[in-house]
Amino acid sequence: MNAETIRDAIRDVPDFPKPGILFKDITPVLQNAELFRGAVTLLETFCKECGVEKIAAIDARGFLFGGAICDRLNIGFVPVRKQGKLPYKTFEETYDLEYGSATLAIHQDAFAPGEKVVIIDDLLATGGTAAATAKLVERAGGEVVAIGFLVELAFLNGRDQLQGYNVWAPIAF
């Protein structure tokens, strides 16, 4: 599946969730079996090339891709969740995002020491979410070998927050 074909299916929703935000809606990709499978394959191929041992996926749309990749590669899945959702002992990081601020959490026992982790989310905007996730993975003992997104909003320069990491997205706006 061509990344361009997936790109064409992503819908712009103006002023969501707040005035001035142009939301990139990936649900048209998810609801089409070929497009969804194609998107998973792009990310799966990248993860494999990075020598991934475990995926850390970001609440909530990162779970959709992360879970599918883990099934394909027969590796474990670690959810990085919004504050208050994980039941066991957690590490937490608070950060700014394009619209507001948030706190993310990870289970303290998520990784074996030095385990090779690829972080997965649907979209890179300002980079705050992924940067906080990278800190959480490292605090929990994982090694961040890459950070993969389906989509990157390049004009927001999110990569500036992720310097030193291998950052990849097959689709850019």
Ligand code: AMP
């Ligand atoms: P950021 O921390 O700014 O990189 O925000 C990334 C997170 O917010 C991702 O989980 C995205 O799903 C979501 N997000 C931020 N901005 C947008 C946008 N314009 N369109 C779609 N999702 C967005």
